[in-house]
Amino acid sequence: MSTKQFTKGNEAIAEAAIRAGCMAYYGYPITPQNELTEYMAKHMQRLGRVFIQTESEITAINAVFGSSVAGFRTMTSSAGTAMALKQECISHMSYMELPGVIVDVMRGGPGLGNILSTQGGYNQSKGGGNGDYNVIVLAPNSVQEAADLTALAFDLAEKYRNPTIVLADGTLAQMIELIEFGPEIDPASLPESEEALTGCHGREPRKVAPKNSAMDLEAHNIRLQRKFHKMADSEQRWESLHTDDAEVVVVVFGTPSRMACEMVYEAREQGIKLGLFRPITIWPFPANALLEAVKSAKAIVVLEHNTGMLTRDVRFFTQGKLPVYYHGRMGGCFIDIDEVFSKIKCILNGNDSEWGALNEQQGLWKTF
C-alpha cells in the first residue's frame, strides 16, 4: 500500500521539519505561509516540542538563534518583506556558526508588495544581511521536493553550522500534491552538539560570542570563507532535462519550472531541441553544471517571476558565451508558456526580434 498522501506545500514543509527532528518552531503570521505556522501550532505542543507565535519576525528568528545555541534543531518561516526583518539575525547566526532552517515563501514585492506568488526573494535569500557570509538556498519545484529539501536543510545547517534557507513561493506553498514523507527522527535521538550551551557543569564554559579585535575577526572571517568555499564546491544541486543536444536551454528555478518542463516535453514531441536547466541550489549556484548543460546550445532563455535576478547570475556565469534571453512576469502574474514557446521557435528560426515583441506584449522591457 502506498504511504503517499495529498499534502499542501506549506504543510509538507512543516511535517518534514517535524520528522527531521525540529524541536522548536517560531513564527509570525504572514501570507502565503500561514498554513505552515498553523500546522506547527497544531502538532508541536502535542509532541512535547516548542511552538511560539512570536510578536514579530525578528523575535522568531532570534528565538531560533536561542534554541540553536542551546543545541536543538529549530526553524522559522516567513515571506516577502518580512524576510527582510530576519536578515540581521541570519547574518549573525552565520557569524556565530549556528545552524537553523529558515523557510521563505516568496510573495510580491518590493516592500509590502502583495500576497501573491512571485520569485522576488531570489537575491535576498542568498544573503540580505551585512558582512561577508553565505547561506545555502534550496529552491524546490514540487511539494515532494519541498518536503525532501526541508529535511536536507536541517542536515546541511548542522553539517556546516550555518543557517540554511528553503526558498519556496506562494504557488508551491498553496499547491496540493501526492507526496511521501521521509523517516521520523526523534529529537532526543540526535547527538548533542559539542558547541551547545548546556550549562558548564563539569566542563569549561562555552562562549558563543563576537570577535572583538581586528586580528580575531579577520581570522574568523578567513575561516568562515574557507567553509563557504567548501560548501560552494560540495553542495551544488541542479536538474537537467534534455540538455545534451539542446539548441535552446531554458533556465528556470522553482515552480515556473513545472510549466517549462511541459514545454520541453511538447517541444521534443515536435522534434524541437529544447532543454531545461534548473538550479536547485540558488547558492551555491551550479555554475559548472550550467556551462555543461548549455555547451551545445545557441541560446539560453531564462524564465522567472521577477525582473531577472536569476538572469543576472546566468549571464555572469556564462560570460557572454551565448545570448541570454530573459522573460518574466511580476506582481503575481504568471508567465504565458504558450507565448514563450512560440517565441523560442522564433529564436531557433534566427528571428530573435520576436522575443522583444513578447516583452512588449506582456508589459515588460528587456532588463539591463
Next chain:
Amino acid sequence: MSSKVYGRPSSLNDKVFTYCPGCGHGIVHRLLAETLDEMEITGDTIGVAYVGCGAMLYDLFNIDFAFPLHGRAPAVATGIKRVRPEKIVFTYQGDGDLAAIGTTEIVHAASRGENLTTFFVNNGTYGMTGGQMAPTTLIGQKSSTCVDGRDADYHGRPIRMSEMLAQLDGVCYVERVTIDTPKHINDAKNAIKKAFVNQQEKKGFSMVEIISPCPIGWGYNPVDAYAHIKEEVLPFYSLGVFKDR
C-alpha cells in the same frame, strides 16, 4: 588558623574588568557572581549578554554565554529556556538595549510569562557609543544627542520600564534597586537572588532594574556621580518592588 573570608567569586574568571572608573557594571557583576556561587547554580546557568558596555560580562564569567544582537536578548533567552527548561537562563541588558531597540522583545517575553530572569542595568545613557540620549535619560540631563539637556517637548520624556512591565500579567516580580550605598548594594543582591529563586520555582518572568552610575557618560567624577543618583535619579526612578507574586 586563619581562613579566607572574602575573595573573588568562583563564578568569575581571572580576567580584569575593563570598565571606566566608578562604573556600576563591576559592582553588578560581582553581586551576580556572588549570587551564582551562593545558590550553587554556576554550572547550570546560561547567560545571554547584550549590546552595550556591560556586555563584556560574557567574557568575565565562568558560565556558558550567548551573545545576541542589540535588543534581542529576551528572544534568544526564550529560545534557550524553552528547549532547556531545567537550566537557569538570564539576560543582562542595558537601557538602550532593553528600553529602546529591544522594547518589543522584553515586553512580549514578560507578557508571555517566560520563566526567565532579566537584569536591567539603567544608567540613563548609551555608554558604549559615547553618551548619547537614552530612552531613560532624565529631563534636563545633557548628552551628546541632547546637548542642552533633554527637553520634554523636543526630545520626548523618559520611560519607566519597571512600572510598565509590572502591569503585565505574565510578570511575577519586578524590583528597582541601586548600588549607590552599601545598604542599597545589599538590597540589590537580595533582589538578584530572589529573581533567580523565582525562576527555580517556575514562577514566570522576573526583572531587577539596577540604577547604575556612568560617571564618564554623565560628565561627573565617580564620587559626584554616586551623589547624583540620590539627588537626581532616584526622585524620578524610585526604588521599590513593583510586583511580587
